[in-house]
Amino acid sequence: MTGALRLLLDTCVWGGAVEELRDAGHDVVWTGDWSSDPGDGPILAYAHENHRILVTLDKDFGERAIVMGEPHAGIIRLVGIAARSQGAATIEVLDRHGEELVQGAIVTVGPQKIRIRPG
Numbered sequence: 001m002t003g004a005l006r007l008l009l010d011t012c013v014w015g016g017a018v019e020e021l022r023d024a025g026h027d028v029v030w031t032g033d034w035s036s037d038p039g040d041g042p043i044l045a046y047a048h049e050n051h052r053i054l055v056t057l058d059k060d061f062g063e064r065a066i067v068m069g070e071p072h073a074g075i076i077r078l079v080g081i082a083a084r085s086q087g088a089a090t091i092e093v094l095d096r097h098g099e100e101l102v103q104g105a106i107v108t109v110g111p112q113k114i115r116i117r118p119g
Helices: 016-023 040-049 060-066 083-102
Strands: 006-009 027-030 053-056 075-078 106-109 114-117
Touching: 006 016, 006 040, 016 027, 016 083, 040 053, 040 060, 053 083, 060 075, 060 106, 075 083, 083 106, 083 114
Parallel strands: 006 027, 006 053, 053 075, 075 106
Antiparallel strands: 106 114
8 A cells, every 4th residue: 555545525425434544654535525416427526636535425427437437536336235344345445445536536445355357
């Protein structure tokens, strides 16, 4: 891993993951703390502009990045991960694939597999 990473957690990610990731040394912003949800486009743009890896459950962000070519700073999509395991799953992915994420990879994480689309 590259050390502490800058993350943006989508509202759909369990709020308890915020403290777990901060305790692991990461710089975390959670959209659940924002006054309103600006929508997927502005969230992805914020993550890119602020050099934050986006952590989400929503497949739409990957589609925006791949199909529509919208810029991003790396995306982790959690699929089928229980809420209380989302922080630990994200930490594991960051430890193993942080360098790839910093380079713009999209990592899809499920209970039994990880799929990486290089950036």
